[in-house]
Amino acid sequence: MRVLIDQDKCCGAGSCVLSAPDVFDQRDEDGIVVLLNAEPPAALHEAVEEAAAICPAAAITVEQTERV
Amino acid sequence: MTTAERIDTDPGTEPGTTLPALGLPATRAAGCPFDPAPGVERALREEPVTRATLWDGSSCWLVTRHQDVRQVLGDPRFSADATRPGFPFFTAGGREVIGTDPTFLRMDDPGHARLRRMLTADFMVKKMEAMRPEVQRLTDELLDRMTEGRGAADLVAEFALPLPSLVICLLLGVPYEDHEFFQRHSGILLSLRSTREEVRAAQDELIGYLVRLADAKRDRPDDAIISRLVARGDLTSAEIAAMGRLLLIAGHETTANMTALSTLVLLRNPDQLARLREDPSLIKGAVEELLRYLTIVHNGLPRVATEDVRVGDVTVRAGEGVVCTLNTANRDEDAFPGGGGLDVGRDARRHVAFGFGIHQCLGQPLARVELQIALETLLRRLPGLRLDIPFEDVPFRHDMGIYGVHALPIAW
Numbered sequence: 001m002r003v004l005i006d007q008d009k010c011c012g013a014g015s016c017v018l019s020a021p022d023v024f025d026q027r028d029e030d031g032i033v034v035l036l037n038a039e040p041p042a043a044l045h046e047a048v049e050e051a052a053a054i055c056p057a058a059a060i061t062v063e064q065t066e067r068v
Numbered sequence: 069m070t071t072a073e074r075i076d077t078d079p080g081t082e083p084g085t086t087l088p089a090l091g092l093p094a095t096r097a098a099g100c101p102f103d104p105a106p107g108v109e110r111a112l113r114e115e116p117v118t119r120a121t122l123w124d125g126s127s128c129w130l131v132t133r134h135q136d137v138r139q140v141l142g143d144p145r146f147s148a149d150a151t152r153p154g155f156p157f158f159t160a161g162g163r164e165v166i167g168t169d170p171t172f173l174r175m176d177d178p179g180h181a182r183l184r185r186m187l188t189a190d191f192m193v194k195k196m197e198a199m200r201p202e203v204q205r206l207t208d209e210l211l212d213r214m215t216e217g218r219g220a221a222d223l224v225a226e227f228a229l230p231l232p233s234l235v236i237c238l239l240l241g242v243p244y245e246d247h248e249f250f251q252r253h254s255g256i257l258l259s260l261r262s263t264r265e266e267v268r269a270a271q272d273e274l275i276g277y278l279v280r281l282a283d284a285k286r287d288r289p290d291d292a293i294i295s296r297l298v299a300r301g302d303l304t305s306a307e308i309a310a311m312g313r314l315l316l317i318a319g320h321e322t323t324a325n326m327t328a329l330s331t332l333v334l335l336r337n338p339d340q341l342a343r344l345r346e347d348p349s350l351i352k353g354a355v356e357e358l359l360r361y362l363t364i365v366h367n368g369l370p371r372v373a374t375e376d377v378r379v380g381d382v383t384v385r386a387g388e389g390v391v392c393t394l395n396t397a398n399r400d401e402d403a404f405p406g407g408g409g410l411d412v413g414r415d416a417r418r419h420v421a422f423g424f425g426i427h428q429c430l431g432q433p434l435a436r437v438e439l440q441i442a443l444e445t446l447l448r449r450l451p452g453l454r455l456d457i458p459f460e461d462v463p464f465r466h467d468m469g470i471y472g473v474h475a476l477p478i479a480w
Contacts, residue, residue: 009426011181011184011188011426011427011428012184012185012188012189012191012192012430013422013428013429013430013432014191014192014193014432014433015417015432017192017193017194018193018433018436019417025194026188026189026192026193026194027189028189029189030185030188030189031185031188031189031190031191031192032185032188050417053418054417054418056141056142056422056423056424056425056426056428057142057425057426057428058142
């Protein structure tokens with residue numbers, strides 16, 4: 001899995017941080033999303049999918065990468 | 069279809085619709101104070117995008133499904149700019165104040181993002197999580213005072229309202245001593261029964277108060293939000309006052325009503341109350357479920373189309389108003405199977421109680437912290453909690469833009 005974020009779209013609602021705190025954080029100065037881990041381990045995939053689904057601004061994209 | 073044909077169409081029906089236009093705000097059924105109005109529930113079941121009529125006789129679209137509500141609120145072609153022709157208002161008072169009230173709630177990007185981003189850091193998750201000890205302290209103090217030497221009280225007046233009011237005053241830098249003043253005026257602004265004149269007067273009072281407060285911060289700055297907005301130097305007093313008004317009202321009315329209504333619905337669902345008491349670790353999920361089930365922004369969210377857009381089975385034309393009913397979206401069986409019932413163990417995170425799209429509630433991390441602490445503490449400290457009046461006598465806020473109860477007499 002590869003995670004992409006769009007900081008221009010982000011509205012700082014913070015729901016991604018609640019869903020997957022190991023993958024998403026908010027920038028101290030303006031609360032906009034920052035990515036902590038662009039290729040999270042399998043154990044976090046469900047939480048990341050949830051974060052992408054509930055992001056109100058569609059600022060999170062999840063790409064499925066092939067397993068090696 | 070040409071314009072002429074559209075004008076010839078019976079005003080009560082539209083291409084693609086068969087239900088008669090529903091009057092908004094819709095009225096709940098007697099005896100079902102936790103359920104959406106029968107009219108909007110019927111639309112969800114039978115015609116999920118349908119016509120509705122507003123107080124002034126104008127009409128708009130009603131969007132009721134979870135999927136469609138997310139589509140509309142997430143699409144920038146549906147504008148939140150209330151100065152655009154066709155924007156639907158629920159009351160005459162709402163339309164009255166719009167020109168003088170430039171809050172980002174009723175703006176589109178980039179103007180919306182410019183103002184909202186001045187505040188996003190103040191309400192971000194880690195900052196609100198860091199407030200837990202302070203919110204817990206205030207919660208315990210209020211409950212100490214409420215229960216001292218007594219066995220009954222009004223939960224709204226003594227706990228549900230003061231807690232978020234104290235917290236938002238602290239964050240904004242508004243003196244809590246003034247709470248009666250701003251609670252009275254925000255009550256008028258939120259009432260569906262207020263006249264245009266009453267709304268105008270309340271708005272002027274509240275804005276005047278916040279302008280004076282902002283001016284006072286120029287001389288005596290502090291660390292709170294209003295003072296920091298003043299210190300930026302790029303905002304007018306009117307902009308600061310409008311943002312302050314929005315945060316002040318949104319910050320106390322919403323959490324206050326969620327706290328009281330959640331308490332009541334749990335008392336009416338003793339099995340769910342027992343589950344939550346037995347396993348307090350359910351509290352975070354339970355708060356999401358209560359947000360979903362109760363959806364206190366009960367009249368929905370207004371938008372106006374700026375282009376022709378297909379929603380469900382209909383085409384919404386540019387310039388037509390749309391109301392997204394969050395409460396039907398949150399009961400939509402396709403998104404929440406069995407959603408007509410309260411289940412504190414449900415994964416309800418996809419609810420739209422805070423709205424959706426770029427305007428989604430800025431204060432949701434604060435609301436979650438307050439609700440989790442308030443409800444967990446209340447249930448823990450008052451094991452004998454019960455309603456102190458017949459359920460039929462509970463004064464529900466049918467007359468207000470934000471649903472809840474005007475008072476909640478409880479005993480313990």
